[in-house]
Every structure is written in C-alpha cells, then in structure tokens.
Amino acid sequence: MEITLRIRRYNPEVDEKPYWAEYTLENVERTDRVLDLLHRVKWEIDGTLSFRRSCAHGVCGSDAMRINGMNLLACKALVKDFVKGAKGRIQVEPILGLPVIKDLIVDMDTFFEHYRTVMPYFINDEEPPERERLQSPEERAIFDESTKCILCAACTTSCPSFWANETYLGPAAIVQAHRFIFDSRDQAASERLAILSEENGVWRCRTIYNCTMACPREIPITQLIAEVKKEIGRR
Amino acid sequence: MTGTPSYNRFETLAWRYMRLSGVLIIPLVFGHLAIVHLINSVATIDYQWVVETRWAYLGWRLYDAFLLWFAGLHGFNGLRTVINDYVHNRTANRVLNYGAALFLILVLALGSIALIGTPIPEALANLP
Numbered sequence: 489m490e491i492t493l494r495i496r497r498y499n500p501e502v503d504e505k506p507y508w509a510e511y512t513l514e515n516v517e518r519t520d521r522v523l524d525l526l527h528r529v530k531w532e533i534d535g536t537l538s539f540r541r542s543c544a545h546g547v548c549g550s551d552a553m554r555i556n557g558m559n560l561l562a563c564k565a566l567v568k569d570f571v572k573g574a575k576g577r578i579q580v581e582p583i584l585g586l587p588v589i590k591d592l593i594v595d596m597d598t599f600f601e602h603y604r605t606v607m608p609y610f611i612n613d614e615e616p617p618e619r620e621r622l623q624s625p626e627e628r629a630i631f632d633e634s635t636k637c638i639l640c641a642a643c644t645t646s647c648p649s650f651w652a653n654e655t656y657l658g659p660a661a662i663v664q665a666h667r668f669i670f671d672s673r674d675q676a677a678s679e680r681l682a683i684l685s686e687e688n689g690v691w692r693c694r695t696i697y698n699c700t701m702a703c704p705r706e707i708p709i710t711q712l713i714a715e716v717k718k719e720i721g722r723r
Numbered sequence: 724m725t726g727t728p729s730y731n732r733f734e735t736l737a738w739r740y741m742r743l744s745g746v747l748i749i750p751l752v753f754g755h756l757a758i759v760h761l762i763n764s765v766a767t768i769d770y771q772w773v774v775e776t777r778w779a780y781l782g783w784r785l786y787d788a789f790l791l792w793f794a795g796l797h798g799f800n801g802l803r804t805v806i807n808d809y810v811h812n813r814t815a816n817r818v819l820n821y822g823a824a825l826f827l828i829l830v831l832a833l834g835s836i837a838l839i840g841t842p843i844p845e846a847l848a849n850l851p
C-alpha cells in the first residue's frame with residue numbers, strides 16, 4: 489500500500505517555526521509499524537529527520553509521539569490501525585506540552601524533574617533481613633499496575649491539566665509514586681503522599697482519563713491516581 | 724524517615740468539598756430550575772412572590788440558603804482552580820483570586836442578608 493506520512497518538523501537552527509512535511513512511501517505492509525515508516529523516511533529519503541527510539545518493542549518508552557492525534561508508541565502503532573484501504577495518510581507530531589528540541593524530539597527535563605520529586609526509589613532504613621524482605625502475593629498485587637510504567641510520557645503529555653500548567657507533577661510521576669506508596673516493604677509513603685497533597689500534586693488531576701487512554705502499557709492510571717487521592721484523604 | 728510530613732489539608736479539603744457539594748447541588752439546582760422556570764415562570768415571578776409565597780416557609784428559605792452557599796462556594800473553588808491552572812503570572816494570579824473571593828463574599832453576604840433579613844410575612848399566619 490501507499491502511505492503519505494505527514495510529519496511535524498522543526499530544526500531550530502534553520503527553521504523559524506515548525507512546519508508539516510509530507511513523505512510518500514510505497515510498498516508499505518499493513519503490519520508495518522509507524523516506527524518502520526519513520527525509519528524508511530530517515531534512511532531512504534531524508535537523513536535529517538530526528539526522533540528517539542531504542543528498543544523498538546514497546547519496552548524502553550523512547551518513542552512516544554502523537555500519531556493521528558493520539559499519544560502512542562511509534563513502535564507499537566501499526567499502519568493497519570490507521571489506514572484501511574490501499575492508500576492513506578498518517579500524521580506524526582511530537583508529544584504536546586514539552587518544548588520541542590528537534591523534529592519529534594522533545595525536552596523531557598520537566599518530566600523527569602517531576603519524576604524525581606516523588607522519590608521513585610525504595611526507602612527502608614531498617615536492617616534488611618538475612619535473605620529478603622518478604623511480601624505476600626496480595627500485598628504485591630496492590631501496586632502491580634504501577635510497576636508497568638516505562639516512563640514514555642504518553643500519559644503526562646496527553647493531560648490537559650499538564651498542558652495548562654507544567655508545574656503539575658503529572659500522571660506518570662503519580663503512577664511512579666503509587667508504585668512505592670503501596671509497597672508494604674517501603675517506609676516513605678507519608679513523605680510521598682505529603683508531596684502529592686500539594687497543589688501541584690494529585691489535586692490538579694481533574695479525572696479527564698486522557699492518561700488512561702494514552703498509556704501503551706494499559707495501566708489504569710486515573711484509577712491509580714484516585715487511589716492516591718483517597719490515601720491522602722485518609723491521613 | 725524523620726519527622727511528620729506536612730500535608731496540604733486545604734487542597735484535600737477543597738477536593739472533598741467539590742465532590743460532596745457537587746452531589747448536593749444536583750437536586751438543589753434541578754429543583755430550583757423546576758420551581759422557577761417550569762412550574763412557575765421567570766416572567767411572572769416577582770419580589771412579592773418570593774417573599775410572600777416562597778419565603779413564608781422556613782423550609783424554602785433553608786433550601787435557598789443551601790443552594791446559595793453550596794453553589795457559591797463550589798463555583799468559587801472551581802474558578803480558583805481555573806485561575807491557578809491558567810494564570811501563571813504571580814501578581815495576576817493573586818489579583819484574580821482575590822477578586823473572585825471578594826465577589827463570592829459579596830454574593831454570599833447579599834444573599835444571606837436577604838434570606839435572614841426579610842421578615843416572615845403574614846402569609847405564615849394563614850398556613851393552610
């Protein structure tokens with residue numbers, strides 16, 4: 489099939505402002521991924537096209553982008569999801585709400601700053617037991633969903649609350665906090681909850697559900713945020 | 724870890740309030756709409772009707788008082804949220820928030836004065 493790839497491009501050294509560029513690709517398979525198409529543009533047509541990707545298998549979280557208006561991983565988005573006939577168009581832009589560095593690459597500093605704010609690491613000052621800190625399967629299940637996050641930023645950059653105000657920690661940071669808050673072995677839940685009780689924490693979430701729809705790992709993000717809200721309410 | 728972490732109780736409370744008042748406002752607002760716009764008509768409602776027919780009953784005064792306070796505070800908190808979301812300039816943010824608060828106080832005060840201050844008319848004496 490034939491696909492016209494419409495890409496939002498921007499090179500701050502040359503371009504005054506971002507613009508749309510179109511590339512027509514022939515012999516595209518229905519099962520090709522959007523990432524494959526980007527590769528073809530970069531390798532066969534224009535080597536200056538810039539985007540991030542690493543694993544190409546939905547694990548590393550490098551290639552979140554806005555494809556036909558939805559935040560997706562280019563390596564998981566198949567052409568057949570967008571084009572049914574023998575010909576079609578697919579539009580690719582950088583994720584919204586973060587400054588564009590070049591083409592599809594955005595500056596993730598704010599995102600990772602918010603991530604660090606919630607102390608996304610295991611905290612327990614007690615002497616570790618001889619073998620390991622035990623946990624029951626039930627205790628583990630409570631935060632199972634939040635362990636799946638790959639920090640691709642698809643959720644945070646789909647959130648209108650974050651678009652409006654980038655001081656909002658955002659869904660990804662809250663999911664990461666959830667991962668440790670509800671871990672029975674961790675001891676810093678109250679510290680994290682206190683951080684998230686601030687104006688820029690969970691209360692900026694307006695239950696819009698964009699994050700849940702955007703998550704390539706199918707984490708029920710809005711629900712996890714609600715669990716954190718409830719936990720703060722209980723303290 | 725050391726010390727007791729400090730929670731932002733105000734934001735937590737504000738969130739709780741929005742949920743609770745939101746649920747309460749639904750029957751209050753629809754009831755109000757039905758009474759004022761469907762059963763009666765804004766074209767015929769006047770001061771006389773409000774004071775003599777409606778506010779003759781303490782129950783209706785309470786109803787209106789609840790509506791005034793719940794909806795007023797709910798709306799104000801919503802406005803505060805919107806301002807904090809979109810107005811990032813510190814001074815402008817302050818000015819707008821104080822302005823909204825002032826407006827809220829004015830509305831609540833006027834409404835409350837009317838609700839409390841309006842004398843119960845004689846109509847009360849001739850309850851059916």
Ligand code: FES
Pocket residue numbers: 540541542543544545546547548549550551552561562563564
């Ligand atoms: S390239 Fe690693 S998630 Fe897509």
